Amino acid sequence: MKSDISIKWLGNLSKIKFDDDGLKKMAADMQSIMTLMDSLLLVEPVEFEDGTEFCGLDALRADTVRDSFDPELLVSQAKDSKDGCFVIPKIL
Numbered sequence: 842m843k844s845d846i847s848i849k850w851l852g853n854l855s856k857i858k859f860d861d862d863g864l865k866k867m868a869a870d871m872q873s874i875m876t877l878m879d880s881l882l883l884v885e886p887v888e889f890e891d892g893t894e895f896c897g898l899d900a901l902r903a904d905t906v907r908d909s910f911d912p913e914l915l916v917s918q919a920k921d922s923k924d925g926c927f928v929i930p931k932i933l
Contacts, residue, residue, distance in 0.1 A: 848864055848867050848871060851871075852867070
């Protein structure tokens, strides 16, 4: 991980506070995750017996910016709404 500040920032987003030992452990865990994710870029496509290929990361669709849906239209489709928001029924 780039720094302890990044770990603290991620922890803050997740509502998690770290002491010094927890920060070191989380930094090591995050570094392991980043190493694993980087290793996925090295995976070579594999051709199977039926001719299909394993899909590499570069073959996935690109992220493209699109116009957002109209919030009023989406909320109008809801069974229940209040003040322009969906109302989710309480089930517990």
